[in-house]
Amino acid sequence: MRAAVISDIHANLPALEEVLARVDAAAVDEIWCLGDVVGYGAQPDRCAELVRERCEITLVGNHDLAVLGELDISAFSSVAAAAVDWTIENADGGTIEFLRRLEPVGSRAEVGLFHASPRDPVWEYVLSIEQAEDCLEIQSQRVGLIGHSHVALYFAIPEPSDREPLGAQAGNGTLLDLGSGKWLINPGSVGQPRDGDPRAAWLELDTGEWTARYHRLEYDIDRAAEAIVAAGLPQHLADRLYVGH
Numbered sequence: 404m405r406a407a408v409i410s411d412i413h414a415n416l417p418a419l420e421e422v423l424a425r426v427d428a429a430a431v432d433e434i435w436c437l438g439d440v441v442g443y444g445a446q447p448d449r450c451a452e453l454v455r456e457r458c459e460i461t462l463v464g465n466h467d468l469a470v471l472g473e474l475d476i477s478a479f480s481s482v483a484a485a486a487v488d489w490t491i492e493n494a495d496g497g498t499i500e501f502l503r504r505l506e507p508v509g510s511r512a513e514v515g516l517f518h519a520s521p522r523d524p525v526w527e528y529v530l531s532i533e534q535a536e537d538c539l540e541i542q543s544q545r546v547g548l549i550g551h552s553h554v555a556l557y558f559a560i561p562e563p564s565d566r567e568p569l570g571a572q573a574g575n576g577t578l579l580d581l582g583s584g585k586w587l588i589n590p591g592s593v594g595q596p597r598d599g600d601p602r603a604a605w606l607e608l609d610t611g612e613w614t615a616r617y618h619r620l621e622y623d624i625d626r627a628a629e630a631i632v633a634a635g636l637p638q639h640l641a642d643r644l645y646v647g648h
């Protein structure tokens with residue numbers, strides 16, 4: 404199975420369209436989405452429609468749950484909360500219905516799928532090796548995929564187990580050999596990268612060869628930013644797309 408893994412689209416339609424075009428060119432078997440289809444960006448309905456049409460499995464993320472009214476947003480930043488309110492007012496019923504059917508955890512082709520982490524699928528930002536070790540201990544699958552932090556990275560507990568656990572951010576073109584050990588892999592964010600690289604992120608996973616390759620690609624940031632401003636969303640949400648934070 405060759406799968407394209409996407410996450411954290413956040414209603415950024417130009418970024419999603421660019422990624423899907425590249426995914427089509429790669430001729431993968433399936434597309435898996437790790438959640439946060441909406442929130443922050445200005446085009447939730449078309450993004451939800453594309454994800455519903457194109458992805459074999461889609462998880463629900465914390466921003467999606469907030470829009471559904473199923474999550475306390477007191478921990479959200481003011482701009483994130485403003486985007487939740489905007490999305491509640493502007494998303495159509497079909498988008499809400501689609502999101503309501505989704506779960507924050509899943510699995511596909513022996514791979515564990517979690518929006519945030521194996522031990523806390525909605526909230527935990529896995530950014531340290533210590534956290535990843537704890538998560539991998541309870542992860543039943545050998546390979547797991549996470550989103551949520553918007554940082555393209557990976558963690559591994561190698562085999563044999565006397566070797567040190569490892570973790571690193573992963574730039575464009577990074578190729579992982581997943582043939583042994585336990586893994587936790589974040590593809591990065593399609594619609595709002597926060598790892599200093601503003602390009603849209605996706606991951607190509609091969610569960611036959613057990614390899615993963617990170618991809619970043621340029622998209623029309625102006626188009627996404629202009630849509631955010633035109634929608635009356637906070638200017639900061641447009642500006643941050645250019646810096647990838």
Ligand code: ZN
Nearest residue numbers: 411439464551
């Ligand atoms: Zn997110």
